[in-house]
Amino acid sequence: MRRGMPLTPARTVPDWRRRLDRLGARTMTAVGDWLAPRARAAPSEPRISALVAAVAVAGGVLPILVMAVTWATRPEPARPEPPCRAPRQPAGYVLADRPGEDRYRPGRQCNSAGAENTVERSGTGRYLVVLGRLGRAGGVAEVTAVTRDDRICTLLDWHPDGADELLRVNCFDRAGKPADSGFTARWHLGAGAGAAAYLRLGDPGRTSQTVDDEYSHNGRGGTNSADREDTGSYVVHFGSMDDVDGGTVKVTPVADAATVCEVQRWFAYPEGRNLAVRVRCRDVTGQPVDSRFAITFAAGPDAVHGGYLRADRPGEARYTPRGPFQLNRAGQASVVTRTGRGQYRVGLGGLPGTGDLQVTPYDTAASCVIGPDDDAVHVICHAPSGARADAGFLLIARR
Known part of the structure; x- marks a missing residue:
């Protein structure tokens, strides 16, 4: 420190308070004169304290309010799909859930070759499923209608076309006329030992x-x-x-x-x-x-990597299938609940319901479809008359 220079006294709390009071008074006077020029009384300490408190509250509360509004209005995060499990043998499936669209890539699909699957609509109720890079002679294919309507879906054929495997799917209404419908379709070659x-x-x-x-x-x-x-x-x-x-x-x-x-x-x-x-x-x-x-x-x-069950008590309100006709690889029990005539909700007990689902009528003249729902598995059955009817069914859930 240089000699002869006076020391600056340390600022005490009262000093800083007086300085803030003077700054607040000048600011209020300047704003008031700009809005409505006239003589003004000197600001009092309570007014300055109120101003400081208001600024402090605004500075602390407003960010919290902004964060709360942002959180409340944020878009719902997309539900992640379970990973596609590529089996050892050539296999692929699609959930064709846009029945009126001419050509698209289904959001839920799997391909053991790591390629892309597409669905093409060639006419009312007529679809072509293309399983990329899975073209092989033979194998087996499966299809089930996915809709809340009374629909019947069949396979016309399946065969390789160059590197790809083609599945031709036809869907009909109860009168036997072609009708658009969602569906799930699967193909695989071999099944191991x-x-x-x-x-x-x-x-x-x-x-x-x-x-x-x-x-x-x-x-x-x-x-x-x-x-x-x-x-x-x-x-x-x-x-x-x-x-x-x-x-x-x-x-x-x-x-x-x-x-x-x-x-x-x-x-x-x-x-x-x-x-x-x-x-x-x-x-x-x-x-x-x-x-x-x-x-x-x-x-x-x-x-089966997933699970299956035989629902053979169509009139029962709620039951758990037991014995060798059911499998759950998650180690939990699956439950069938009758929610109405011909309508059933299947809880797969730890298994995701978003893989490939296939249903077959069991010991009945009815036909059954899978009701579209991301949160649960629903099976809906109809009698030949078209009315909903209680019916047994076989369900397979694969990843």
Whole structure:
């Protein structure tokens, strides 16, 4: 410090208060003179204190209010989709949820090749599903209508086109006329070893046939075959699976007309060392009709990554399916709740309801669809008359 220079006295609290009072008085006088020039009384200490308090409150409360308004009006975050689980075998699915749109990429889809799937609408109720880079000969395909309306969806065919796999889907109303509808469609080739098998019945009029082409697979290495017992009535045999207990079945009509195929039951058939599945096919009026169809059988966690259940108590208000005909890989119980005539809510007990869902009528002449809902799984069934009807069903949920 240089000698001879006077020391500046330290400012005390009263000093700073007097300075703030003078600054506040000058500011108020200047603002008042600008708004309404006239003589003004000297400001008092309470006025200055009130001004300082108001400024402090505004400075503290306003940011909080702005934050609260911003939080309240923020857009709802998008619900993340569960990751697409690519299986070991070639497979893909789509949820086609824009039935009137000409061409789009579904938001919910999966492709084991990591490619993109698209859906194209070629006419009323007629759709082409393109599974990118999954083009293979054979395999099995499945489809289920996803709508709140009374709709029936079938597969016309599926085949490779260059590098891609094409699935042709037709949807109809109860009168049998083409009608737009949402749907979920899945295709896969092979199912690994174990209790899994599928086939495509190519000639529905033959009394007996062995199916050993590329549209047939048996994880146990057994022979797949089918017998026609009567019009629209078939017994499918999956060889070397006579020791399998429970499991689930999915049947999809392969037809260019409105057709419904249901599973009546399935059971081990020791005399032929196979698993026998009874299938019934009907037209929209409920009358038996011969039809081609694709059928998939799976049992156990190695065959289905997700879960399945057999809902066989259609009139019961609420129940938990038990035994070998249900599977939940999350280790929890699934619950079926009847919410109205022909309407059911399925709680999958820890499994996400946003993967691929497939439903098949069980021991009934009714047809069933999946009701569109991101928060729950809904199954809606209709009698041939078009009225909602209580019915049993088989549900498969895959990731």
